[in-house]
Amino acid sequence: MPKIGMEPVRRKALIDATISAIGERGSLDVTMSEIAGRAGVSSALAHHYFGAKDELLFATMRHILAELNIDTRRALRLAMTPRQRVSAVVAVSFSDDQFQPQIIAAWLAFYVEAQKSSDLRRLLRIYARRLHSNLMSGLTGILPRAEADRVAEATAALIDGLYIRRALKDGVPNAQTAIELIEDYLETKLTGRSLP
Amino acid sequence: MPKIGMEPVRRKALIDATISAIGERGSLDVTMSEIAGRAGVSSALAHHYFGAKDELLFATMRHILAELNIDTRRALRLAMTPRQRVSAVVAVSFSDDQFQPQIIAAWLAFYVEAQKSSDLRRLLRIYARRLHSNLMSGLTGILPRAEADRVAEATAALIDGLYIRRALKDGVPNAQTAIELIEDYLETKLTGRSLP
DNA sequence: TTTTATTGATTGATGCGTCAATAAAAAATA
DNA sequence: TATTTTTTATTGACGCATCAATCAATAAAA
Numbered sequence: 001m002p003k004i005g006m007e008p009v010r011r012k013a014l015i016d017a018t019i020s021a022i023g024e025r026g027s028l029d030v031t032m033s034e035i036a037g038r039a040g041v042s043s044a045l046a047h048h049y050f051g052a053k054d055e056l057l058f059a060t061m062r063h064i065l066a067e068l069n070i071d072t073r074r075a076l077r078l079a080m081t082p083r084q085r086v087s088a089v090v091a092v093s094f095s096d097d098q099f100q101p102q103i104i105a106a107w108l109a110f111y112v113e114a115q116k117s118s119d120l121r122r123l124l125r126i127y128a129r130r131l132h133s134n135l136m137s138g139l140t141g142i143l144p145r146a147e148a149d150r151v152a153e154a155t156a157a158l159i160d161g162l163y164i165r166r167a168l169k170d171g172v173p174n175a176q177t178a179i180e181l182i183e184d185y186l187e188t189k190l191t192g193r194s195l196p
Numbered sequence: 197m198p199k200i201g202m203e204p205v206r207r208k209a210l211i212d213a214t215i216s217a218i219g220e221r222g223s224l225d226v227t228m229s230e231i232a233g234r235a236g237v238s239s240a241l242a243h244h245y246f247g248a249k250d251e252l253l254f255a256t257m258r259h260i261l262a263e264l265n266i267d268t269r270r271a272l273r274l275a276m277t278p279r280q281r282v283s284a285v286v287a288v289s290f291s292d293d294q295f296q297p298q299i300i301a302a303w304l305a306f307y308v309e310a311q312k313s314s315d316l317r318r319l320l321r322i323y324a325r326r327l328h329s330n331l332m333s334g335l336t337g338i339l340p341r342a343e344a345d346r347v348a349e350a351t352a353a354l355i356d357g358l359y360i361r362r363a364l365k366d367g368v369p370n371a372q373t374a375i376e377l378i379e380d381y382l383e384t385k386l387t388g389r390s391l392p
Numbered sequence: 393t394t395t396t397a398t399t400g401a402t403t404g405a406t407g408c409g410t411c412a413a414t415a416a417a418a419a420a421t422a
Numbered sequence: 423t424a425t426t427t428t429t430t431a432t433t434g435a436c437g438c439a440t441c442a443a444t445c446a447a448t449a450a451a452a
Contacts (some may be wrong), residue, residue: 004417006431011361014285024277026311031407042433047409105311111360112308115222115301128366154377158350161357164307168317170324171349188384200451202397225442238399243443395452403444410437420427 007049011040011059023102026167028057028109034070058119061110065127068098072134082141083190086155089134090182093159094175099166108167131156134153142190151189158182203245207255210242214256219298222363224253226303254315258304261323264294268330278337279386282351285330286378289355290371300363327352338386340353347385354378 017038021030032053036043050056070085075088092098133153139148162178165171172178213234217226228249232239246252271284288294310317328348335344358374361367368374 010431029312032409033407043408044410044433045431048432051409053408062451108308108311111363112223112304114364115304116225124364127364128361128364136285150377150380154354154381157354157357157361157367157377159357160360161353161355164356164360165324165353166308168310168320168324170321171353181346181353184346185350185381200396208398228443229441239397239442240444241397244398247443249442393452395450397450398448399445400447401445403442405442406440408437408439411435413434414432416429416431418427418429420425422423422425 010039010041010045010049014041014056015060015063018056020108021063021160022034022060023105026105028095028108028113032056038049054117054119056115057110058117059124060101060106061120064103064106065123068092068127069130072130073099076134076137079138082138084184085138085141086135086190087138087183089131089138090155090159090179090186094178096159096175099163099178101167104163105166107163119191128156131159151186155182155186159187197312204206206235206237206241206245210245210252211256211259215260215298215302218256218302218305222305224309228252250313250315253306253312254312254319256302257316257319258316260299260302264288264323265326267293268326272330272333275334277317278334281334281337281383282386283332283379285327285334286355286375286382290358290374292371295359295362295371295374297363298365300359302367303359304363324352327355347382351378351382354381380390 007166014035017035018030021038032043032046035056036046039046045054050059062098071092072089075092079085079088097103110120111124114124127189135152135155136148139152142148143151159182162172162181166178172181210231211301213231214226215235217231218224220285221263228239228242232242232254235242242252246255268285268288271288272281275281275284293299304386306316331348331351332344339347355378358368358377362374368377
């Protein structure tokens, strides 16, 4: 009984299903049938809306990235000082919306897939650049540019590293601990060095 | 024309071929035929020696881990002070043998696979524990235990994070830069706090 | 003659992508 | 308004390719 205007609903459902399927399997080795089943439709419909599997995966990663970006922008809007901007970027990466097993597993899986797909690689590069730039938007108000660059690089690496170790269920046990660890690093690098 | 005593030779060749295949493809999505072909044998022979594909992959990861362990032990033997022990562990992770695209791609791919395979997960946990313990072997001589724990955790996360970002060909451009970044972190955390 | 090394051929399973068919809504036409 | 036509939504069934794993066969060494 076809209702009209189903396309956006199905697209959303399929992307959500893709995330949860990847999260459960822990890799991109999920079948179109599995994803479609979770979304409550046939695999043929998934192909109808997304063409090939790659495109569905790509759309899924883009969706995750877009969500992260929205959250980040909102958090940055609330930050009043450069120091708060840095903390805001870190906090978003470990917020309840982002730092959940499904999303972490997806990140990891997409990092691997990016080795094969240049489209996906480009997407993840954009994330890396944006993260760096967001961190710099706060750090340049506190440190000289060269120094800020290094701290941004280290902070980004810390975020990615803590994500991975979380995927292994090893290392830091929760988001709060992860944030404290990075904040501790930032404190030792930033205190007593405020620009005039 | 079967020569005897081929087993160890073939096993080694197949594991090396697996690493290079994974390194090139950037994921574990390599066929047994591809691997066997690189090793100069038939896929049937690969099955003959390793049984199933999982076992070959497992043996490959174990081999990579063993190599890392050997290198680390050698480096630690040369370290004279606690501070040098910490640097030694970091240096090995970014040595020419370890910080090459093939090995990095393999690490990343195996991290993902560990989500599915509990055997592999156990193996990677051992690595994580060992890394932590190796770092602690130096840090406990410099910092109080709780503090040492945090620094070890952060250092491990930094190493993993820099590995990932390297896989994306983004972030730090080379091993030297990566080492400097971590050493910079360690300096700010360790200087002026030597235990009596 | 038994063991070790080796492979070509085959099988069976899996999974992507296609296609024709069905049906409801919307648009066009009478 | 009643009808026909087109568009949108949806799926079951199927073809086709890929690959892991097996097996029987071959041949050199012990």
